[in-house]
Amino acid sequence: MEKLPVTHLQTSDLEEVSSVVAGIYCAHSVRASGGARAEAAGFDLIRREPQPIVRLHYGRTVRIDAGSFPRLMLMQTCLDGSGTVEQGSLDIALRRGQTIPLSPGLATRLAFDSRFAQQSVRLDIARVETLCSTWLNVPALDRPLRFALSPFSAALEQAWGQAVDLIVNYARSGILLPPSAIANLDEFLVSLVLSQHPHNYSDDLRRPQRGLPPRLVREAERLMRAGGSDQTPSRIAAELGVSLRTLELGFRAAHDCTPGEFLRKIRIGRARESLLAPDAATSVTEVALANGFLHLARFSAYYRQMFGELPIHTLRRNRPRAVHEAVREQA
Numbered sequence: 234m235e236k237l238p239v240t241h242l243q244t245s246d247l248e249e250v251s252s253v254v255a256g257i258y259c260a261h262s263v264r265a266s267g268g269a270r271a272e273a274a275g276f277d278l279i280r281r282e283p284q285p286i287v288r289l290h291y292g293r294t295v296r297i298d299a300g301s302f303p304r305l306m307l308m309q310t311c312l313d314g315s316g317t318v319e320q321g322s323l324d325i326a327l328r329r330g331q332t333i334p335l336s337p338g339l340a341t342r343l344a345f346d347s348r349f350a351q352q353s354v355r356l357d358i359a360r361v362e363t364l365c366s367t368w369l370n371v372p373a374l375d376r377p378l379r380f381a382l383s384p385f386s387a388a389l390e391q392a393w394g395q396a397v398d399l400i401v402n403y404a405r406s407g408i409l410l411p412p413s414a415i416a417n418l419d420e421f422l423v424s425l426v427l428s429q430h431p432h433n434y435s436d437d438l439r440r441p442q443r444g445l446p447p448r449l450v451r452e453a454e455r456l457m458r459a460g461g462s463d464q465t466p467s468r469i470a471a472e473l474g475v476s477l478r479t480l481e482l483g484f485r486a487a488h489d490c491t492p493g494e495f496l497r498k499i500r501i502g503r504a505r506e507s508l509l510a511p512d513a514a515t516s517v518t519e520v521a522l523a524n525g526f527l528h529l530a531r532f533s534a535y536y537r538q539m540f541g542e543l544p545i546h547t548l549r550r551n552r553p554r555a556v557h558e559a560v561r562e563q564a
Contacts, residue, residue, distance in 0.1 A: 242276040250274040250291065257285055258307070258355065261299040265291075272347070280404045283419055284357050286397065288312070290350035299341040306356045306380075307335040308393070308426065314348030323382045332390055334380035334430060354397060354422070361423050365434055367467050368427075370476035374434070381431040389429040396422055399527060410522060413463035417525045420465055442476060445483025449473055453480060457496050462503075462525040466492035500524040501539055504532075508547040515552070517544045 242253055251263045253276055265271065272292035279286040290313075299305075302320070309318075309332065316327040320339040327333060327349070335341060337358060362378050385393060400418060403410060410418075428438075445453070456469050469492065470480045477492075484492045504524045507515065518529060521544070526532035536544045 240278045240281075243273050245271065245273050245292075247274065247291070247293075247295075250276055250289075254287075254289065257287055259299060259303055259305050261297055263291070264296045264298075266294050266296055279401050283415070284360075284422065285355045286352065286401060286404070287355075288350070288352045290314075290348075291345060292347065294347050295345050297343040297345075299343065302335065302337050302339055302341040304358060305335070305337050306358045306361060306378075307353050308356060309333050309335055309351055309353045310394075310397075311349065312352055313350040314346045316343060316345040316349045318343045318382070320382050325382050325384075328384075330390070331384040332393060333382065333384055334426065336377075336379040336382075338377055339379070352397070356423060356426070357419075360419070361427060364420070364423055364467055365427055365438075367471045368477040369434065369437055370470075370474070370479065376433065379433050380426070383431070385430060389425065392425055392429075393422075396425065403527070410527065411462070411525075413461060414522050414525050414527050416463045417465065418527050420467065424467070438478065442478045442482065444486050445473075445475060445479050447483075447487065449475065450483045450487045453483070453492065454495070457492075457499050462500065462523065464496065466496060497535060498539065500526070501532075501535055504536065504544065505540060505547065508544055509551055511548055511552050513552075515548065517548060520544070520548075 242250060244250055247263055247265055251261065255261060257278065274292045275288075275290050277288040279288060309327075311327045311329050311331055311333075313329055315329070318325055318327060318333060318335065319342045320335060325333060327345075358378075362374050365378055366372065366374050384390070396418070400422075453469050453473060456472060457464060460469075466480060467477055470477045473480070480492050484490060484495055488495055501524075504520050504526070507520045507523070508517070517533075521527075521529055521532040526535075533543050533545075536542075536547075540547070
């Protein structure tokens with residue numbers, strides 16, 4: 234029987250916590266330093282898949298050698314304390330409230346003080362590189378994707394923190410999200426860091442591109458309407474054989490909006506159809522999640538902007554008839 238990964242650990246055994254962390258990230262060595270009395274280390278695996286989220290503190294001053302960081306792309310947020318990270322020939326200080334991207338394939342060493350605590354998201358490298366190649370409209374990247382070893386900008390830090398907090402809150406509440414909602418949120422995470430933080434393909438992504446011909450804009454619209462709630466602009470661009478930038482330029486010319494905004498309107502329209510014909514068990518939360526909306530307040534705001542009322546009002550106005558018909562059918 235396969236052994237399930239540890240989800241929570243509190244221990245004074247440094248080797249034990251190092252072994253658990255290695256199971257999520259990569260093999261590494263941890264060495265305690267300093268003469269201060271050690272506190273218990275703590276490890277929490279908040280979410281296993283598809284992109285694991287971990288909270289970790291060692292409770293003592295440590296130095297870590299992570300080797301070449303094989304196949305490991307980590308967005309590391311400092312929650313408390315301070316430290317340093319070296320990748321290749323570069324190094325940077327870790328400060329509270331800052332997120333630093335760590336890229337794969339580079340000699341990596343880290344040092345944390347005794348108060349250092351982190352929350353880290355392991356990005357799926359295949360997802361990130363596939364999305365980048367889709368945006369560039371190339372079959373595959375010709376070199377590994379590597380992010381600049383620098384803190385997120387203030388705007389990216391805020392957006393990243395809100396998105397990760399949303400995932401953490403759902404994970405801890407035990408709510409089972411629809412697969413399409415999980416896929417959309419994880420692609421949003423990848424898109425966010427890929428579009429907003431510098432990397433070795435940033436200049437290529439900024440190069441001018443021609444917009445999508447009207448014929449292909451119409452085909453993209455058809456794919457949006459025919460697809461499920463897991464449909465994304467990136468998938469549509471890949472199916473059409475164009476870059477995401479080309480798709481965006483085509484939609485701005487045709488509709489004065491992005492493909493994402495156009496797709497969102499389609500999903501809100503589907504949500505309204507469900508709320509106009511509810512059954513006794515229909516809820517706004519259920520409808521929002523089924524249509525790929527994880528942030529319920531934003532869903533309500535988008536819905537009100539389109540239809541001039543909150544989704545709960547649509548549901549309440551139409552529910553009595555549905556409930557009455559359900560009772561009559563059971564009689």
